[in-house]
Amino acid sequence: MASIVRPSLLRQTALAARCAKPAFRSNAIKASAFHTSTQRSAILPPGPLNDPVPIPNPSAAHGSYHWTFERLLAAGLVPLSIAPFAAGSLNPTTDAILCSAILLHSHIGFQSVIIDYIPKTRYSGLRKIFWWGLNVATVTVGVGLYEFETNDIGVTEAIKKIWKA
Incomplete structure (x- = not known):
């Protein structure tokens, strides 16, 4: 969703920066700087919560028969x-x-x-x-x-x- 919205916001910001007042231009630069920021490590906590989960080998006997037996x-x-x-x-x-x-x-x-x-x-x-x-x-x-x-x-x-x- 964010990747779809981001280019349109950048276009609007660039268009507004060309034809707007100087006060709005500084806000547009701040907004565009916020959206293109690479400092996302401060948003998400580090650690094993962000590690990908390994995908188990598929086996028909592993889950379905066990669940049926239970x-x-x-x-x-x-x-x-x-x-x-x-x-x-x-x-x-x-x-x-x-x-x-x-x-x-x-x-x-x-x-x-x-x-x-x-x-x-x-x-x-x-x-x-x-x-x-x-x-x-x-x-x-x-x-x-x-x-x-x-x-x-x-x-x-x-x-x-x-x-x-």
């Missing part, structure tokens, strides 16, 4: 969270599928938060720490849910007891 997992959590209570049965398989789906859904969600808010280019060390912390937390919660399912009452029964309390 949506299917999120939509599948609705019937999975209702089924154990509606059926009335204490099936450990249903509990295990529900716990696995919740754990995977949470892991993918926190992974997206790390990807979005900790850029790899600026904080590569911090990102690795958070990435490994997420993996350790996911394994720890998975082991805890497994122990709760096998050695205790299970998730569905615990929710029923909390609900009636």
Whole structure:
């Protein structure tokens, strides 16, 4: 837009400078000097905000299948969270599928938060720490849910007891 407007402003400034009063001529010179200034580094802050983003290699499997899997997992959590209570049965398989789906859904969600808010280019060390912390937390919660399912009452029964309390 600025490149379209700039030549017409320069023509108007030059035309006004030829046939106007001397006071206007000094203003026209100031205006033309402002528009042709090369001191734009003071306007934009220096740093990585102005660096171009590298274009990733195109891959059909990278984004679309991942997004589809996330949506299917999120939509599948609705019937999975209702089924154990509606059926009335204490099936450990249903509990295990529900716990696995919740754990995977949470892991993918926190992974997206790390990807979005900790850029790899600026904080590569911090990102690795958070990435490994997420993996350790996911394994720890998975082991805890497994122990709760096998050695205790299970998730569905615990929710029923909390609900009636």
